[in-house]
Amino acid sequence: MKKTLIIFTAVFLFVSGFARAEDMRLEAALERNRAAVGNPLYLYVTFYGSQSVERPEMPSLDGLQIKYVGPSTKISVVNGRVSRFISHMYLVIPLKSGRFEIGPFFVESHGQIYKAPAVTLTADGAPAAAQARAPGALPAGNEPQGAPSYVSDRVFLVMDIGKRLVYINEIVPVTIKVYLMNVQGLRDIEYPVYPHEGFSAGELAEPEKRTELVHGVRYNVLVFRQDLFGIKEGDYILGPAKLRCNLITRKQSSRRSSIFDIDDFFSRRFGYRTYPIELESKDIPVSILPLPEDGRPRDFQGAVGDFAMDVNVNPPEVKVGDPVVLRMTISGEGNLDTVTAPCLLSAEKFKTYEPQVTKKGGKKIYEQVIIPKTDEVKEVPEVVFSFFDPESGQYKTIRKGPFPLDVVEQPESERGVKMVSMPGVDQMFYPGEKLGRDIIYIKENIGDLRRKGRFLYRNPLFWAGQFMPLVLFGVFCVKHRRKERILRDKSYARFLKAPRKARKGLARARAYLGRDDVLPFYDVIFKTLQEYLGGRFDLPRGNVTIQVIEDRLRPARVDESILGMLRDVFSRCEMARYASSVPGGHEAKEILEKARRIISYMEKIKL
C-alpha cells in the first residue's frame, strides 16, 4: 500500500511538472461556419495546459441562442510529453439569418488572462452549401432532395474523369464518389447513372469504401469506378451523375424548439429515421479527338492502349504439310476490344487459317494454324502488331520473329490425313487440298413432326402409369403378408376359413332340408356352428359347448336375442340328434334361419 502511494505521488509530480512546462493557450472553434436558421451547431472553447479553468462568459447576441452544454477533459502522453486540456462545449442555435461574430473569449488561469479570438458564423434560410466544405461538392440549389436541410454539406456526390481530352477508343476511367460526414449512414444505394453521349461505357465495378481528408475534414467515401471509351469525335458533356439512396439520420423529438432536447447525448434514445434522397454531381466537359493520320502504320487495325506481345511457335520441327500453331498473346493496358490479330508478314510459303481468339483476364490470345508448303521454309516470318499509345500520342509497332522452323520433306508413306486439335479448330488437313468451311446442307425430310411443347413429364397419363407399379406393389405386399401369416398361424387360418366353411355347411343343411332328410340336417347344423365358433374363438371343435361360447360372448356385450337363438339352436340340435322324435318341416326351417342369422351377426361384430 505504501509502495503504491509512493509511485502514485511520483507520477502525479511528474505529470504536474510537465504540465507547468507546456504552453498554455485558449482556442475557440465552431463545428462549422455556416448553418441554416434553426439548425444547431456546437461551439468549443478549449484551454490547453490546465483542466481547472472556469468556462468563459458568453455574450448575449441578437439572433443567436447559446446554451452551455458542459465541459470535457483529456490527458494524453505522447513520447513522454504530457498534454491536457479542458474543452467547454456550447450549443449555438441561429434564430435569424445574418453574419454573427461570437467572442472574443477570456479565461483566467494561475493569475493570468488568456484570450481566444472571435469566431464567425453565417446563418441563412437555405441549407449550407456543400462548396463551403469541399471542392467539387454539391452546387447551390442541388441539395439532396427529401433530406433534412442540415445534411446537404455532409453528403454529396463528386464525379471525376481521368482526362478531359481523350482519343477515340481510348479507355478513360470515371470515378463517382459519395462523401459522407457526420451522418448515421446511407442504405439502399443504387448505382449512379449519368448521360455519356459520345462514349461507350464498360461495366461498373463493385464500389469501394475508404476515408478521405478534404480541407482537414475526414469523410467516409464510397467510390464507384467505370471505364469509358470515346466512340465519336467531338465535344461532349459528361454527367451530371445522379445517385439515389436512403439517408439515415438520428430521429429527433418533435419538441425541437426547446434546446434542452437537442443534446446529442440524450437524443440517442429517439432511434433513427430514413429519407430517400437523390444526390447530383457537377457535369464535366470532355473532348474526344480523332486518331492522328500522321505516322499511322499500314498494319494498324485500331488498337488503342499500351500493349505488349508475346509469340510462341509450336512445334519447332515439322514435316511438310504438318500444322504449326502460332500462339500470339497481347497484354497490357488499354481497350482490348479494339485489339485484332497480329499480322504475319510474308506468309506465302505457308497455308494459313483464320486465328482463333480467347480472352483471359487482361490478355487476348490468338492461335493460328499455319502449314509449311515446302521444305524450303526455314523460319516462321515476322509477326507485327501496331497500336496507338494515347499517353505519348504516337503509333507504336511491336515486331517479333522471325522464328526458326525446321521443315523436312514428308516421306511418301506418311502422307495422308493430319489432325489439328485446338479450341475452335478440329479439322482434317490433306496435303495440297483446300478446305472450305460452311454449314452442312439442309435435311430433305421433315422427320418426326410433333405438337409444340409436348413433353412426357407434362403428360398426366405418364404420371398415372408411374403410379400403377407402386399401387401393384402395395397390393402385393398386403396379400403376401396375409399369405405368410396363414402359413405360420393355424388359428388365424381357421379364423379366416370359418365363414366360408359355415356358408358351405348351411348350404349342405339346406339341401338335406329340401330332401326332407331331417336327421342329417340337424347334425350338419350342429357341426357347422361348432366348426364356425371353434374357428372364431380358436377352440377345438369338441370343446365348443353353449356354456363355453356364452362365457366368451358375454364380455363382448353380444345381443341377448342372439344368445337366446344360440341356446335354442344348440338344444334343439342335441334333442334331434339324441332323441327319437325329430321335429321337421317348419321348425327345421326356423332352425336353419336362426343358424344363418347367428353366423351373419357374428361376422359383423368384432371379438
Added chain:
Amino acid sequence: MRIGGILFGTAVVFAAVCCFAGENEPAAGYVSPERLFSRGNDHYEKAEYGKAIDEYEKIPALGYESASLYYNMAGAYFKAGRLGKAILNYARAKRIMPRDADITANDKFARAMVKGEVIPEKGIWTWRPVRIYSRSFTVDELTWLSSGLYVLIIVLLFIAVIRSDTNWYRLTGIVLLFVFILFNSAVIWHKAGSMRRDGITVVPRAEALFGPFDSATKFFTLNEGMRVTVIKAKDDWYKVRRADGKVGWVRKAEIEKI
C-alpha cells in the same frame, strides 16, 4: 387381382380420352406442315432464303415442330445473314435431337462466329461430365430413363418381399438407383427450366442496362447469337443473366427464348 384389373381399365380409358382430346379438323385452305417444309426446301435450293424462312415459320405457327424443321430454318437464317436467329433455331433443333451430327456441327460452326467471348461462371451445371450428360439426351429420353429405373427399383423390391431376406447387394443397388433417379430428375428439372429461361440475342448488338428504362446506364453488351438466361420480364424488358453472371435489362425484341 380385381384391383389390378380396375386400375388397368381406368388407365386404358384415360389413355383413350387423352389421345382423342384436342384433335381438330383441318380448316379450309389448310396446307400441311410437310407441304410447307417441302416448299421451304425448294426456296432454299434456289437460294431464296427469305422465302424459305417464310414457309418454314408457318409450321411452328400451326403448332408443330421437328428437329429437321428447326435445322433447315436455322440454315436459311444463317444464309440470310441472321446469325442470332440461326443459333436460336439450332438450339431448338438440338433440344429435340441432341445427338444429330449435322445439327451439332452447324451449331458449333454458327456459334464460333459470335463476336466477343464470355467466360462462363463455374457451377455444377458447367461441370463437363454433367454438361455432356445433360446435352446428350432430350428431356423425354431422360424422363423415360428415370421411369425405367423406377420400375427396376419396384421389381427389386418385389424380389426382396418374395425372398424375405436381406441381400446387401440388392439393397445397395436400390439405394444407388434411387440416387441416380434423383440426379436424373435434377437434370430434367434444370433442362426443362433452361428451355423456359434460355434466350438468344437476335439483333446485331443489344445493350444491357442497369434498369428497365431507356435512360439507364449501360452495363454490358450482348452480341448477336449470345446466349442469356431470362430471369424475369417487365413491360417491354427482360432481365437477363449473361454466362459470366452479369445481370442487366434488355428490350424484349432483342432476345428470343429457345
